[in-house]
Amino acid sequence: MKNTKFFSIILVAFLLVASLITQPITTNAAEMEIEAQAAILVDFDTGKILYGKNIDEPINPASMAKMMTEYLVLEAISNGDISWETTTEISQYAFNISANNNYSGVGLRMDYEYNVRELYEAMAINSDNATTITLAELVAGSEGEFVKMMNQKAEEMGLPEYKFVNSTGLKNNNDGVIPPEGTGPDEVNLLSAKSAALLAYHLIKDYPDVLEFSSRPTETFDGQEIRNWNYMLPHNTTSLEQYYYEGIDGLKTGNTGDEKGKMFTGTSLRNDKRLISVVMGTSGTSEIRFEETADLMDYGYNQFQSKELFPAGYQVEDESILTVAKGKEDTVEISLSESFTMPVKAGDEDLYTVQYHIDEEKVNKSGELIAPIKKGEKIGTAELVYTGDEEYGYIFNQGNKTVDLVTESEVEKANWFMLSIGAIGNFFSDIFSSIVDTVKGWF
Template identity: 60%
Template sequence: MKQRLQASMALGMAFILSVVTVFGNPEPTYADTVDVEADSAILVDAESGKILYEKDSDLTLPPASMTKMMTEYLVLEAIEEGDIEWETTTQISDYPYSISANATFSGVGLTQSQDYTVRELYEAMAINSDNATSIALAELVAGSEGEFVKMMNEKAEELGMTDYQFVNATGLENEDLGENYPEGTEKEDTNLLSARSSAILAYHLVNDYPESLEISSVPTTEFDGQEIINWNRMLPGMPGQLAAGSYEGVDGLKTGFTDLAGFSFTGTAERDDRRLISVVMKTDSEEARFEETKKLFEYGFNEFEQKELFQAGHQVDGQSEVEVSKGKENAVELETAEPISAPVKNGEEELYEVEVNLSDEALDKNGKLEAPFEAGEKVGTAELVYNGEETYSDLQTGEPLRTEVDIVTSSGVEKANWFMLTIGGVGDFFSDIFSSAVSVVKGWF
């Protein structure tokens, strides 16, 4: 059930939501195939949006610093739209400086009256999960964090996120911000996301702005003369003992921790041109969030394979042609315009078939395709149909995943000349008269 959690919701409600699963689809049968020790989890194919695994994925929890994925998205969007550039400079206002100077938040340490580039601030935010740089970027993009929060919630709705509440740009609790909590929110408010909404956000971040991975994949870098280390311990190339937790192909995205939500992680990895996105929320420790993510990646990469199930030009038995009107031919063959591919679980390849759906708009009132037309004329779609027992849903809609390609004519048909059309019309006229006469005679008896 799609719902937007309003910014006025109290932290107490967040606790209630943390132990109650929000209304959603029945638990898919594949949840039993891998044991993920997290209160909420999801695994998604990053190209198709196919959910490969989920466990209470609509459970809504504070995401902590995973909130920063939305801040990253909006900064990258502002760069794309030309509002700012990577080399745009800004200085640090009193509010983010106070956060940076607070040892509780242990950030990179910012200096006032110093110019910082957008790239420097973004790297500190995405790599070291710095809070003050997140606020500084929010102020640069929107003028104030309060206005930025409005943008965050509007973008969440636009992206199709289902369960969310953004109240600041960092993922901190509003009460930790003192009197600086953003205008339009309440002091007791907290950011809230479900695993599915986190995955939707990550899906758009890596697909809309793949350049984000160039930064989120950096294990260590230098900021203002000091070394900063990525909190994502699964990254290959982590220094020293941290390297023991690395996983091949991981290049993002964001960790998070709160007392209420436990240790969470939105991760992504790519192997053999396949990208997966995972989210685990409320694990028991920093190490556990990476171990549970590894389980999901192992399941996704080992149990599923991207396969071309049907080639371009595939014809479906019983649905391989359509009648033609006003043409030199009475019918034309139909075929798929392109291959049909999907991430397929091992042993399930034979459970897929193609169903042709002809378009009413492409055909006349008698269900025929009117000539003339050329080869490649679109007349409908071919939908991939899964006939297995498991449930594979679409990340965006929550409904069963639909994979479609165009159905087109395999050849062209010219329009018949006027003589043949006239003969055909006369034939149709007498055919109609004969049919009517037969009906009348039958009525007599």
């Protein structure tokens, strides 16, 4: 009897341990403790925000502002305004900045022509400020004109919170910095975490070759080795091995020089799933921003799975049929034109619903579609709605994810005879209804 009881206890203990091993440990976003002033994690394919902390707060991004400079240089190359082989000398101002060891100087030479590729590598890999200024002057003629381009492009991208005052991310009042024309000496660049993530999204989406630069741990520039300040890359240095993260291939570091001024916009690709993270305002050592980034990435990859919530052709129950006026058929079915596929946490699948939004211009006053109607004709949109507690939305300013709501079949317009018969029937039906109402009034 004692042996039976003993073995029962052992069996229960074994089952409990086994369940802990086989079942993934779940973490709610509310339980995440990211030690930063602001942070965000975004699914690249959908723009869905998986985690957010103070994501709309404007913060000095330091050198992360260079992401916009990187974008505009790549755009200038794409437009044919310059090429990778275009050469330029550096200005006296760029030389002075380069000679200042506090500004990530790579030691530019006067009276020497550098090509765009060299300058871009120094900017994107080593976060060099002087090469950044040189590229801005090359593209726009002056850094002041380039700043105008930066703000204009930010508006085009729909960045919610931004202000660019120089091409580098330096403070305008830093020693030796000349504020670009149109900016003040006490101004700094500003980005929210959400804006930084959206800027990174556009940079990667429009110019994916940027990752070919940002993923390099080191590079040779003018006969010297320069290094990438992103410690999460596979640096061949023992002291940095602990910060390596599989899949990281970018994107941009930043450091204001203040106590809480360490920044990092990271991006990682694992199993065809790309994430973008932004950590702003970490305190302590420079490496903490990478540790917090690793926590964000782990959360995204371990807790979310891409799932088809509603397939193409899905129909909301009791809302899948619309009445048709002046058609050979009286009704037509409607459905989703494409699937809703989203990164979803385990157990959250049932917290998503679909809401229809019929285009008012497609229906008459009675809410009927008017024939003729083509198969697959868009008659509105279907919106994916999350009914749970943890919802951060998307980095785009469009609200929830939507797809087209389309007709399942064609409905031809009825011929004039059938329309006439219908009109006559409606006429007598109205008379009959009027008579019935009158007779009812007598009693």
